Amino acid sequence: MPKVIVCGRGGSGKSTVVSLLAKALAERNRVLVVDADESNLGLPQMLGQPAPEVTLMGYLGGKPAVRKQLMAALKEEGGEKVNFFTQDFGLAELPPGCTSGEWPLKLLRIGKIEHSKEGCACPMGALARSFLKRLRVEPNEWVLVDTEAGVEHFGRGLLEGADLVLMVVDPSHEALLLAERARSLSAEAGKRFAALLNKVDQETEAFLRRELAARGVPVLGALGFIPGILQANLKGDPLPLSGARQPLIELVAVVADQAAV
Ligand SMILES: Nc1ncnc2c1ncn2[C@@H]1O[C@H](COP(=O)(O)OP(=O)(O)OP(=O)(O)O)[C@@H](O)[C@H]1O
Ligand SMILES: [Mg+2]
Numbered sequence: 546m547p548k549v550i551v552c553g554r555g556g557s558g559k560s561t562v563v564s565l566l567a568k569a570l571a572e573r574n575r576v577l578v579v580d581a582d583e584s585n586l587g588l589p590q591m592l593g594q595p596a597p598e599v600t601l602m603g604y605l606g607g608k609p610a611v612r613k614q615l616m617a618a619l620k621e622e623g624g625e626k627v628n629f630f631t632q633d634f635g636l637a638e639l640p641p642g643c644t645s646g647e648w649p650l651k652l653l654r655i656g657k658i659e660h661s662k663e664g665c666a667c668p669m670g671a672l673a674r675s676f677l678k679r680l681r682v683e684p685n686e687w688v689l690v691d692t693e694a695g696v697e698h699f700g701r702g703l704l705e706g707a708d709l710v711l712m713v714v715d716p717s718h719e720a721l722l723l724a725e726r727a728r729s730l731s732a733e734a735g736k737r738f739a740a741l742l743n744k745v746d747q748e749t750e751a752f753l754r755r756e757l758a759a760r761g762v763p764v765l766g767a768l769g770f771i772p773g774i775l776q777a778n779l780k781g782d783p784l785p786l787s788g789a790r791q792p793l794i795e796l797v798a799v800v801a802d803q804a805a806v
Pocket of ligand 1: 553554555556557558559560561562582585692693694743744768769770771772774775776778779
């Protein structure tokens with residue numbers, strides 16, 4: 546099944562969508578949520594499970610060690626072809642301590658900014674790309690990748706290992722502009738691209754659907770503004786599926802279809 550990258554502008558609802566989609570999918574599948582956002586910390590709470598003991602970066606020796614490997618590869622090959630993993634692996638072979646939760650739903654974090662002046666997040670981007678590329682999934686397994694806001698991860702090549710890029714579009718002009726840019730970046734990378742509308746009402750949904758169609762962006766579904774989600778997020782409680790179950794079940798079917806084509 547698909548490896549799906551969820552992207553979008555800041556605050557559009559990427560982590561919310563990843564959490565809700567993961568919960569809906571986990572009713573019938575194995576789901577690995579990959580937290581590839583270097584800054585935000587709240588995904589474990591949204592999913593309702595602890596943070597993993599270590600990040601993938603920590604497991605590999607920490608940022609200095611990963612950076613060293615990255616720099617060596619850059620010098621040798623003159624490109625960004627560094628591979629942190631020598632062979633492919635499946636969900637059953639994830640590094641110990643790097644995941645939290647139990648199947649059918651586990652969480653893995655790539656790495657977080659932990660120290661002032663620790664340098665840029667490029668090593669995390671390279672690690673995320675390499676991890677996703679080597680990760681193999683079976684028919685009843687899904688991988689959902691939560692990303693940081695904007696399109697920087699497109700530039701870092703995170704898309705290479707993905708089957709579908711799903712952009713969360715909230716009612717804003719910025720989201721439309723970003724969707725247009727992300728569509729063309731995904732096309733360049735040869736990846737399928739689609740949008741999911743979030744926090745919409747009837748009027749904003751109709752407007753966004755029209756605007757996205759004019760920009761050649763397919764829309765796979767829409768979520769309304771659900772007060773229970775905002776409340777849970779405010780308190781740091783797990784996000785409730787209720788209120789979003791039906792659109793999410795519909796979304797699961799369409800995403801599976803899209804990613805498989
Ligand atoms: N469908 C929804 N209904 C109600 N509130 C929502 C919905 N989707 C997201 N929110 C709220 O919007 C805010 C931002 O959501 P979220 O953290 O998921 O966005 P994000 O895109 O991951 O943000 P960031 O760019 O910081 O990673 C949160 O307060 C969240 O509870
Ligand atoms: Mg987020």
